[in-house]
Amino acid sequence: MSEWLPFLVFGVTTGAIYGLSAMGLVLTYKTSGVFNIAHGTVCASAAFTFYTLRQVHDVPWPIAAALVVFVYGAVAGLLLERMAMLLADVSVTYKIVGTVGLFVAIQAGITLIYGDIAKNFEPFLSQDKAFGLPGVDVTYDNLITVVGCVLAAAGLAVFFRVARLGIAMRAVVDDPQLIDITGYSPVRVRRTAWVIGSSFAAASGVLLASNQAQVDVNVLALLVVQAFGAATIARFQSLPMCLVGGVIVGVLQKLISKEIGSQPSLQGLDAATPVLILFIGLLVIPRSRLVEVGRQVRARGFSSRAGKAYSWWYVPLIGVALLIPQLDEAHLFAWNLALAQVTLFASLHLLVRTSGQISLCHIGFSALGAATVAHMLGRGVPFPLAVLIAGAVCVPPALVIAVPAIRLSSLYLALATFGFGIALAAFAYGKSWMFASQNRPVDRPQMWGLQSDSRYFYLLLGVAVLALFVVTVVERSRLGRLLRGLSDSPVALSTLGLDVNICRVLVFCISGALAGVSGAMYASVFGGASPDSFNYAQSLVVLAVLAISGSRLVPAVLVAPVLLYVVPNYIDNPDHYKLLQIGFGLAAIYAAAASTGRLGSYFAARGVAAKDRLHGPAAVRVDRLRSAHLVRTQP
């Protein structure tokens, strides 16, 4: 037992922090209907702020902690509440796109200021022994962390049950107008929830950084995934259960890390634990228990409009494309990368824009495709066949992800895909059947001078045109009509006799296979496949860039890779590239908020809200009208 106790103690401590983070996530989700994918980056930004105050400006830690949790948390909460308001009336898919944009912007912002490398973070709580257990000393920082998280959970639970504001928070998401006429301002209620949620996020970020003695944006951004696991155990509803869920995730992670220490084939399984919990939760929790919170808005205006597949301007466009190797030789490598990714964006367009589904793991499929093509070519399989196999290999994992999540909704599909991408990177990238932490060679075909970038450009152009043709044919086929119908009204389709889940799984598999093909071509541009080329966070960046690239298939999938690969190639200063990424993220938030074309009505509502602040909420105005009427009718 004594050999397990240290892992249990560490697991409970980190688990309590996960629980604190999950409470913030679930609280804001329950009160706004917006599931903040960027929650981990909010934690990270708070930890970096604490780091700056304490280690750069020598502010005493209690003051730094208070400033970060109460001031930074409050300011972040107020800003996030504004964003949530902008996203309140858009479809679930666009809500996710909006928070993905926020993730991209904050992560790029942090790396712009602090760089990509982790910083040492001096633990600020006492690490003296509080008491001893067999085989392990429990330190004060462990004790304070756990007790603090438990008190926060208990306080929040009491607040929700007893305080009127807490009860109003539970009601506001169902009908903010009803809350309004009871005399409570729904904006105030939401704002309070976001402030509390962000303060919890800030506290969890600082505590985790202290626990790990380092502050790393890539690690802290993943706090949202640990929170997924904890929130799954809480069925995305119960706040106190989030803490329990966090502790379960933390303990399981540590115990698994102990067990797999001597087994290289299982390395990374501990990091994938929250994702496994999420998948099991999606499989076993009844559908009725995983209802989405918030107003359910149909994805009006989100579907891609079926364009004319063979518009006349495609011919001169291809003509101009053919001249790129001559016109812009200096940036030809970037153009090649962009062309290789046309297939990726086409696959994502089909999934996201046409069918209204979502995927936050398409780079994971690309990685699978890249690793597959490397292995196939290594075994002497001809290049075209290897690329096709790379696409086919992605179908089974696509099925595994889609089937449990697809019976639920876009939100849970997003969580499942995000989790899958991270689990794949943590667990599989390092294995010999994928990259094995090395650059696996992906040789280009030995013919027609394709070894040169300028010749290879034309092969990539051909593949890109073929991918566009395939997606166009799908969009104009029966499946395309069914997918657009699926995006507009799955309920209507099912009452017309269609099994919509088959339709969803089909499009997810087709899209995954195309992403696998794009990964194979992408790796062939580099001449090799390595884990560094397929960072999980890139899945979020490609979604954000697709969101801002227009709704029509051909322009969108041509503009997006140019924005992502060619434009940065013209930028010499890496800081400017970070700024560009921040721009992508913010633009994605705007694109999400404007998706229903009702951004104007939001600003009109702001005008009404401003009047409310001057004259009181609706109920007060009704009272005034009534009083005025009585005055007039009195003799």
Add this chain to the structure above:
Amino acid sequence: MTGSDSGLVIQDIVVKYGGHLAVNRISLAAPRGRITGLIGPNGAGKTTTFNACSGLLRPTSGEVHLFGHDVTALPPQRRAQRGLGRTFQRMELFDSLSVRENVALGREAGIAGSRPWRHLRGARSDAQTIAEAVEDALRLCGISALASRRPADLSTGQRRLVELARCVAGGFSIMLLDEPSSGLDKQETVAFGQILRSLVEAQGVGILIVEHDMSLVMSVCDYLHVLDFGQPIFQGTPAEVNASDIVRAAYLGSEAVEVGLPAEVGV
């Protein structure tokens, strides 16, 4: 009434939302070749009954039979494949598709059904079947001229007709129409009633209709079921319903009946 010719039959349906009893032991039949009305004040449980019939919610107890088969446990698509179509009170149109594509999906969705291969590719004969079904449905509903427009650009009345045409193109034997005349003006309502009658008389379909417009109900329905607070309170022909004190009390309140307010229910 559960034979193969009986169309839709529901028996002792009970639906509870948590502790709230929304529908309590409702039984009714909607056979082919008849328009059956389901009426009642707001909150009577009409749409809940519809959702239980079409499979969008599972009743707490009771059974739903379609042409003699127990379909209580089947999802909506399986009921649709057995011949049960419906429209919605809050219209569920495919706004990114044209009117013609909307109506075509009425038939295509059923052809694709639960067969993955059929989602991807149609049989050779499908194209003609679908085209004929679409033209017939557009013509019957009088919206052929709107075929290339998008539903979002149409009036509420026209959108109602598109939803009906989509249901007609599906070739369903039993149709559930949920407040199909809301948003229509007087003339459009009369024309709508004629379309429903011609559907029943020419194609022999059975219709179960929820409707608040009593003029439409009384003019097109062959038989009526009346609900109040989730309970069945009366059934009979339109004339019998019109003469019923129970129904008048449900609509106007029992005091109104006692003091002898006009006998007709909202007509």
